[in-house]
Amino acid sequence: MSGAVAGTLRFRASAFTQRKLRFERVAGIVFAVMTAAMVVPLVAIVAYLVYHAWPILSLDFLSEVPRQGMRAGGIWSPLLGTVYLVVLSLAIAAPIGVLAAVFLNEYARDNWYTRVVNLAVVNLAGVPSIVHALFGLGAFVMFAGIGKSILAASLTLAIMTLPVIIASTKEALASVPMAFREACWNVGATRWQTIRHVVLPNSVSGILTGVILQVSRTAGETAPIMFTGAVFFKALEPGALLGYGLFDQCMALSMHLFTISTQVPDVPEALPYGTAVVLLGTVLLVNALAITLRVYLRMRKRW
Amino acid sequence: MTPASRRLADRVVEVAIESLIRLCGISAIIFVFGILYFVFREGAGFLFAGLDVREFFTSPEWYPTSQSRVRYGVLALIAGTGAVTALAMLLAVPFGIGAAVFVSEFCSPRWKEGLKITIELLAAIPSVVWGFIGLTVMNPLIMVVFGVPIGLNVLNGGLILALMSVPIIVSIGEDALKAVPDSYREAALALGVTRWQLVYRVLLPAARNGLLAAVLLGVGRAVGETMAVLMATGHAVTMPTSVMDSVRTLTATIAAELGEAPVGSDHYQVLFIIGILLFTITFVVNLAADLIVRGRRRA
Numbered sequence: 122m123s124g125a126v127a128g129t130l131r132f133r134a135s136a137f138t139q140r141k142l143r144f145e146r147v148a149g150i151v152f153a154v155m156t157a158a159m160v161v162p163l164v165a166i167v168a169y170l171v172y173h174a175w176p177i178l179s180l181d182f183l184s185e186v187p188r189q190g191m192r193a194g195g196i197w198s199p200l201l202g203t204v205y206l207v208v209l210s211l212a213i214a215a216p217i218g219v220l221a222a223v224f225l226n227e228y229a230r231d232n233w234y235t236r237v238v239n240l241a242v243v244n245l246a247g248v249p250s251i252v253h254a255l256f257g258l259g260a261f262v263m264f265a266g267i268g269k270s271i272l273a274a275s276l277t278l279a280i281m282t283l284p285v286i287i288a289s290t291k292e293a294l295a296s297v298p299m300a301f302r303e304a305c306w307n308v309g310a311t312r313w314q315t316i317r318h319v320v321l322p323n324s325v326s327g328i329l330t331g332v333i334l335q336v337s338r339t340a341g342e343t344a345p346i347m348f349t350g351a352v353f354f355k356a357l358e359p360g361a362l363l364g365y366g367l368f369d370q371c372m373a374l375s376m377h378l379f380t381i382s383t384q385v386p387d388v389p390e391a392l393p394y395g396t397a398v399v400l401l402g403t404v405l406l407v408n409a410l411a412i413t414l415r416v417y418l419r420m421r422k423r424w
Numbered sequence: 425m426t427p428a429s430r431r432l433a434d435r436v437v438e439v440a441i442e443s444l445i446r447l448c449g450i451s452a453i454i455f456v457f458g459i460l461y462f463v464f465r466e467g468a469g470f471l472f473a474g475l476d477v478r479e480f481f482t483s484p485e486w487y488p489t490s491q492s493r494v495r496y497g498v499l500a501l502i503a504g505t506g507a508v509t510a511l512a513m514l515l516a517v518p519f520g521i522g523a524a525v526f527v528s529e530f531c532s533p534r535w536k537e538g539l540k541i542t543i544e545l546l547a548a549i550p551s552v553v554w555g556f557i558g559l560t561v562m563n564p565l566i567m568v569v570f571g572v573p574i575g576l577n578v579l580n581g582g583l584i585l586a587l588m589s590v591p592i593i594v595s596i597g598e599d600a601l602k603a604v605p606d607s608y609r610e611a612a613l614a615l616g617v618t619r620w621q622l623v624y625r626v627l628l629p630a631a632r633n634g635l636l637a638a639v640l641l642g643v644g645r646a647v648g649e650t651m652a653v654l655m656a657t658g659h660a661v662t663m664p665t666s667v668m669d670s671v672r673t674l675t676a677t678i679a680a681e682l683g684e685a686p687v688g689s690d691h692y693q694v695l696f697i698i699g700i701l702l703f704t705i706t707f708v709v710n711l712a713a714d715l716i717v718r719g720r721r722r723a
Contacts, residue, residue, distance in 0.1 A: 141618050148620035149530050155522030156531075156539060159590055163546045166557055217448050224449030228442070240714060241452040247641075247710035248459060248703060249648025250551075251675045255682075255699040259462035263687075280455050287452065311434060313441045341550025344650040344675075348682055375552045375651075382556050383655060397556050401549065408548045412541055 170401065174394035182395055186359045191381050192388050196396055198357040201364050202371035205271055206346065207339045210278035215332050217279075218286030225287070226294040227316055246284035250344040253281045257349040270368045274350025281345055282335045289331025293324040326418045333411040337404040343375040351376040353384065374400045463703065467696030474690060475697065486661045488681065488691040496694045498701070500661050504578075504671030507664045508653060509646040511582030512589060516646075517639055519586070520593030524638075525623055527594065528601040540595075547591035551651040558584045558656025572668050576658035579667040584652050589642040596641055600634020601627055633716050640713035644706050650675040674698050 134142065185195025221242075229235040257277030267273045297320050305315040321328075343351075351373045357364040365371045378400060382393040475496065483497025527539050558580050566575030604627055612626045628635070658670025659680070672680075678695050685692040 141621070145618035145620040148623070149526075152522050152526035152530055155519045156526045158519055159523055159546060159587070159594070160539070160542050162587060163542060163549075166549075166561065169561060170557075217451055220445050220448035221451055224445045228445060229449065238449060238452060240711070241456045243714045244707055244710050245452050245456050245459075247644050247648070247706050248456075249650065249675060249706055251648070251650040251678050252459065252463065252699050252703050252706075255463045255466070255678065255696055256459040258682075259466040259696070260458060263466070264462065280459075283455065284452060311438045313438050314434075337548050341548075341552065343550070343552040344679055347679060375550055378556055379552050379651065379655070382559055393556065393560075397553050401553050404548050404550060405545055408545055412544065 167401065167405075170394055170398050174391060174398040177391040177395040178398065183399070184359060186357050187354065187377075191354060191377075191385050192392070195359075196374065196377060196399060197359055197361075198355060198364065199372040199374045199377035199396070200399070201357070201362070202271075202351070202355075203340050203374040205365055205371060206275055206278060206350075206373060207336055209271065209275035210282065210339055211332060211335060213275060214279035214282045214286055214335070218283050219290050219328060221283075222287045222290035222294060223316060223320075226291050227312070227320065242284045242287050245280075246288070248281075250281065250342060253277055253345040254348050256280070257345060262349055268368065269348070269352075269370050270350050271365055271371050272350070272367050274346040274371075277345045277349045278339050278342060281342065282339055285338070286331055286335055289334070290324075290328045293327025293331065294320060296327060297323045326414065330411050330415045330418070333407060333414070337407040337411075340407070341375055341400065341404050343373075343379055346373055346376060353380045374403075460700075460703065463696055463699045467693045467700060470690050470693035471697050471700075475694065480697075484661075484663050486677070488685070488694065494690070496690075498674065498677075498698060500663050501672060501674045501677050501698070503663050504657070504661075505647060505673040505675070507578045507667075507671060508581040508585060508657060508673060509643060511578055511667060512585035512646045513639070513643060515582065515586035516590045516593055516642055520590045520638070520642065521597055521635060523590070524594045524597030524601060524635075525627075528598045529619060529623055529627065540598075543591045543594050546587070547595075549588075551588065551649060552655075554584050554588055554652040555655030558652060562656065570668065574658065574670065576656060577668050577670045578657065578664050581653045581657035581671070581673075582667065584656050585646045585649060588649060588652060589645045592645055593638045593642045596638035597631075597635050600631040600638060603634060604630045637713040637716045640709050640716070644709040644713070647709070648675060648702065648706050650679050654679050674702055678702075 182195040183200060184197050186197045187199075188194035225235065225238060225242075229238065254277065257273060257280075261267050261273040261276050262269055265273075267276075301319050301323065302315055305319045310318070350370055352370040353372075353376075355365075355370060355372050374396065378393060378396045381388045381396065479495065479497055481497075481502075482499055483495060484500035484503070485495040485497045486500060487493070487495045523539075523543070527536055527543075531539065558576070562580045562583060563575035566572065566577070566580055570579075608626055608630055609622060612622045617625070653673045654676040657672065657676065659672055659676075660670035661672050661677075662669065664671045678698055681691070682695050685695060
C-alpha cells in the first residue's frame with residue numbers, strides 16, 4: 122500500500138526540467154572536451170619528443186661537447202651557457218625586482234604616480250621578446266659598448282624577467298597580514314626594520330617560488346639572446362665548468378635547438394630531439410619544483 | 425653606542441634604504457622608456473630621412489637586399505602577423521574560455537588543482553620547443569592530412585600560437601570568473617537554474633570585461649611571439665590568401681634578418697623601425713587590457 126503511494130507520488134522532472142538537465146550535461150561534456158583539447162596535446166607532445174630522443178639520452182650526451190659541425194657529440198657547451206645566462210640574469214633581476222615590489226607594496230600610496238609605475242610593469246611584461254633583443258642590441262651591445270657577450274645577454278634577459286618577478290613578489294608581500302606590520306611599528310621599529318625583520322621573512326618562500334619560476338622562463342628564451350650574446354657554435358672542453366668568461370659569447374640550449382633544427386643540414390634526427398627533451402625537461406622540472414614548493418607552503422600556512 | 429647616536433644610525437640606514445627602494449621602484453618606468461628610446465635611436469636616422477612611410481605601410485613588397493631597387497614594404501608582414509594571430513585567436517578564445525568555465529565551475533576540486541597545474545606547465549614550454557614541434561610534428565601532419573607540398577604555413581603557426589596563448593586566456597579568464605561575487609551565483613541557484621544556465625546567463629555577462637582582457641592579453645602574446653612562428657610558418661613574404669599559404673610575420677622578419685644586416689645600414693634601421701611598430705601594437709593591446717581590468721575592479 123505505502124509502496125504504491127510512494128510510486129505514484131514520486132517526484133518526476135517535467136519535460137522542461139529534463140531538457141534543462143540534459144542541456145547541462147551536454148555543456149559539461151563540451152567544456153570538458155575543450156579542456157582535454159589542451160591537456161592531451163601537452164602529454165602527446167612530450168611523449169612524442171621523448172620517444173624520438175630516447176636512443177640518444179644518456180649522461181654522455183649531457184657532458185660531451187658538440188662535434189663534427191654539431192652533427193655529433195653532446196650538448197655540454199650549450200647547457201653550460203644556459204646555466205650562466207640564467208644565474209647571471211636572475212642575480213641581476215631578483216634584487217631589483219624584489220625591491221621594486223617592496224616599493225609598490227610597502228611604500229607607494231594610491232596615487233597617479235603609483236598607477237604609472239604599475240602600468241609600466243604591465244607593459245614591460247607585454248613587450249615582445251624580439252623587441253627586448255633589439256633593445257639589448259641597441260643599449261648594451263652598441264651604446265654601452267659591452268659587445269655581444271654573456272653579460273649583455275644576461276642584462277637583456279634580466280629586464281625581460283623583471284616585471285614578472287615584481288608581480289609575483291608583490292603578491293607574496295601582500296599576503297603578509299597588515300597586523301604583523303602594525304605590531305612591529307608599535308614597538309618602535311622603523312619602516313625598513315619592519316620590512317627587513319617581519320615582512321620579508323614571512324614572504325620569502327612566496328618570493329622564492331616566483332624567482333624559481335623565472336629560471337624556467339629564462340632558460341627557454343631564444344630571441345632576446347640571439348643578437349646579444351648567443352652564438353651558433355663555440356668550442357669548449359668537454360665537462361669544463363668554467364668554459365665561458367663574462368665578456369665571451371656563449372652557446373645556449375634554446376639557441377642550439379634552433380640552430381641544429383633549422384640552420385645545419387644533415388643533422389642526425391635524434392640530436393635535435395635530445396636537445397629539445399633536455400630543454401623541455403629542465404623547464405618542466407623547475408616548474409614542478411616551484412609548484413610543489415607553493416603547494417607545500419600553502420598547506421603549512423599559519424595565518 | 426649612546427641612544428642618540430643609535431637613533432641617528434638607524435635614521436641614516438632608513439633614508440639610504442628607502443632611496444634605494446624608491447629607485448628600484450621606478451626601474452620599470454626607466455626600462456619601458458629605455459626600450460623605446462634605444463630601439464628608436466637605432467632606427468631614427470632612416471625613419472626621418474630616406475624611409476618612404478607610405479610605401480612602408482601600403483606596399484607588400486619586401487626586398488631589403490635587392491640589387492636593382494630596394495623596397496621596404498611591410499604590408500605582407502603585417503598581413504602575415506594578422507593572419508596567424510587571427511587564426512590562433514579563432515581557436516584559442518572559445519577553447520580558452522570553455523576551459524576556464526570548466527575549471528572554475530564544472531569540475532571537482534580535486535581535478536581543478538591538477539588541471540590548473542597542467543595548464544601552467546603548458547604555459548612553461550619554451551617558444552623554441554613549440555617551433556620545433558611545428559617543424560617536426562605539425563609539418564608532416566599537415567602535409568599528409570591536407571595533401572599540400574609543404575606544411576609550414578598559416579595553419580601550422582596558428583595552431584602552435586593557439587596552444588601557446590590558451591594558458592593565458594584560461595588563467596586570466598578563470599580569475600575573472602572567480603571575481604564574480606558569490607551572491608550572484610547564490611541568487612541564480614536559488615531560482616533553480618542549472619550550472620549551464622548559471623554560466624551562460626549570469627557568469628559570462630558578469631565577467632565580460634575580465635574575459636575580454638584575457639583575450640587581449642592572448643592577442644598580445646600571439647603578436648609578439650617570435651621563435652615559434654619563425655620556425656613554423658615558412659619563409660614566404662606574400663599576402664596570404666588561404667591558411668595553406670606560407671607567410672612571414674613582423675617578429676620573424678627581425679629574427680631572420682637582423683643577423684645579416686650590416687650594422688647601421690638602411691636595412692638594419694628598418695628592422696628597428698619594425699621593432700617600434702611591434703612595441704606600439706603590443707603597448708596599445710596591453711594598455712587596453714589593463715584599462716579594462718581596472719574598470720572591472722572599480723565597478
